[in-house]
Amino acid sequence: MDRHYGMDWLRIGAFALLILYHIGMFFVPWGWHVKTAQPLDWVAVPMLAANAWRLPLLFVVAGYASAALYGKESVAAFVTSRAARLLIPLVFAMILLIPVQPWIELMFKHGYAGSFARFWTRDYFRFEAIDGIVVPTWQHLWFVVYLWVYTMLVVGIIAVTPARAQESFARFMDDLLSGPGLLIVPIAWLAVHMAISGPDAKETHALVDDMVAHRMYFPAFVFGFFLRDAPGTWAAIRRWWKVAAILALLGYGVVAGIEMAWPGDTRAPAEWAMLFRAARLMQGWCAVLALIGIADRYWNRDHKWRPMLTEAVFPFYIIHQSIIVLAGWWLLSFALSPGAEFVILVAATVAGCWAFYLIGREITFLRPLIGLRLARPGRSAKAAAQPVGVP
Known part of the structure; x- marks a missing residue:
């Protein structure tokens, strides 16, 4: 199949939404690393518009x-490149970029009094739980871990399955x-x-004990x-x-209605809770299909910005949550209104992500650490942008 630009744009849009969703986590009453002084119950309603499908869509x-990359190189080359493009940035981020998140969470929720330097040098690499928070941690980069494992599983299954059986199964599923x-x-x-x-x-999101996630995301x-x-x-x-879009909207209507009837931590009666879960699952899958259909119908065309945005997605994903948590913690000392906090968080996150990407792509040794290909001699970093099948 030829390149589908609509799927490229859908991937870019999905991760832009992810960043906005994580900014919303600062305001919604659900548990998170750090929260605004007075979380807002109503924020859950727009958050639930994407909650059911954002992660299935990413996978x-x-x-x-x-699959596009798998068809362009040998199995050995594919496995090697996946490990380099996923695991090197994961380890780099776990060591240097992510620690600020558990440090702030420990201060915000558990009264941890140590400085970041003390936390990073004495506590972060203890390989145990501190007040229920396991360190070191991959935090939001659990997606990268799962993506690598799922990729290796699929490649392994393909490797041991005869070609004729693969073709028969593919035709059956199609x-x-x-x-x-x-x-x-x-x-x-x-x-x-x-x-x-x-x-x-x-x-x-701990991989080995997460069948709830694996049954959906694999x-x-x-x-x-x-x-x-x-x-x-x-x-x-x-x-x-x-049709899928209509069903997704109907499912969301049920989900939003139940949330508004029993907001925040209020527990809905069992029969309504079951209806909530069923409507949410229907909303999730139907929204994924609807968005793929929209991308195919309206977005399947190239643009001069697409290569850069395609390349920028992974660096943005790596750094965005640490920026949000750090900026949110800093904002708490100013006692601003939620509206002002939201505007500042959006501006800080967008600016920080762009700076991380634009600076990192120009420094050769940083490129693999932030998930970018090494630019070949005589080739600009911008020209090295390729789709990588990662967040």
Whole structure:
């Protein structure tokens, strides 16, 4: 399949939304590293518009981009490049960029009194829990860990499966998802997932004990990988995305209505809580399909900004949450209104992310540390921008 620019734009948009969502976490009553002085219950309503589908969408577009890369190089080269592009930035960030997050969380929630220098040199590398916070930590970069593991699993399955069996299974899945099955099959799987997980199950983002997450995100990644060469499924998306959009809006209407009836920490009755979960799962999958359909219909064209934005996504992802947590903690001392805090957080995060990317891409030894390809001799850093299938 030729390059699909709509999927590039969808990936860029998904991560722009992720950054805005994490800024929202400073204001919503849900638990997070640091919070505004008076969290706002109503912020949960717009947050829930994206809460159900933002992570499945990220894994779908990452799977799609990974499949594009997999088809361009040998298996050994692909595995080596994935390790370099994902694990090197992960280790770098865990050592130098992420520690500010648990330090601030410990101060905000547990009264930790040590300076950052003391925390980083004496406490962060203890490899144990401090007041329930495990250090060192990968924090928001759990996505990178899961992406690498899922990629290796898919490559391993492909490696041990005969080519004829692969082709047969691909045709079977393409036929299964080429009609209403595009909606029915994934939603049925999500219903099974909901029944297995139970009402109080939560994602841990710790990899080894996180089946709640794996049952949702690994199939999403596989779907994205499979979608790279699935003409029947693409045809179904083009036929069904408007229906999916309507179902996603209906699901969100139920979710928002229940949230407004039982806001904040108020626990809804069991039957309404179950309806909330079911509507949220339907909203999530249908929104993913609708967004892919929109990207295919309206965004499948190139633009001069696309290569740079495609390259900038991963550095933005690596640094954005540390900027938000640090800036949010700093803002608390000024007792500003939530509106002023929001404007400052957005400005600080956007400026910090751009500075991190624009400076880092021009310094050769920093490029692999922030998830960028090394520029070849005689080739500018800008020209080295390639899709990498990562956040």
